[in-house]
Amino acid sequence: MDPIVTKIHNWMENIVNNALMPGSKLHAFASPIIGFARGDDPLFLFLKEDIGPAFYWTPEDAFKSAFPGKKIQPEELSVIAWILPQTEHTRIAHGKETTMPCKEWSCARHYGEKVNEKLRRYVVNHFLKQKIEACAPVLLPEWSRAISDKYGFASSWSERHAAYSCGLGTFGLSDGLITSVGKAVRVGSVIVNKQFQPTPRDYTKHHQWCLYHAKGKCGVCIKRCPAGAISEKGHDKTKCKEYIRQVTALYVEQEQLGFKVNSCGLCQAKVPCEKINPTLRIKEEMKDKSY
Ligand code: SF4
């Protein structure tokens, strides 16, 4: 195991780094999982072409934004991505809600994302101290939101697509990333001028771990969404955004934290993919039945 994996685990175990809110004794996130991809993985070029050739970054594009003038070949770079699972405490509380996020979820969305941001800086600094260039694409000033002709709301670098490329999971009907520890997660990534062993991608299709796409059944997230933003056709980003901006963010301000937070994620809890890859469970059940 590369030392960076242990470093990330140790950093996340420390409540000082990973508190649900300042002063809380509860962790924001459970133990992370970490994956690697080569900078010249053809998937990155495919994503650029597919999402938006004019704005979407390959690892090389992002690295060159951070280190202009530095001569680099894509194969010299690696992407490191991590999954930060919501804690059991947060997942259980969130699963009881039907229209508004629980307070723990809103804290993980706000303070937890600050943990994720600090983790990105920690990993980048870990390499910079060794004179190895590294950057966190979403923290670069050049990172921006954009509109994809094909997918609507998008950005220069997607953490979920980075994690997908690093073998950490596939997408669900609701657009969330279903990982081996489920879909109730947050995601982060950095790019490093160093080669790592890539993590095998245990899938060939981008929706492979979603029960609806794999088996033609489930759709529990459709019922969980109070905004009607998920259907058998997928995730309506506009409806989702409107519900969050016009309903839940105001609720968080008035009833929970005193300021607006884009918190919802009801489609990530009390669903079969909340804390596992549900297609794996079906395989296991089928194996059991064959005995
Ligand atoms: S709840 Fe079911 S249909 Fe929705 S993303 Fe999860 S596995 Fe797919």
Ligand code: SF4
């Ligand atoms: S985040 Fe909320 S509004 Fe958006 S799809 Fe999920 S449940 Fe629906």
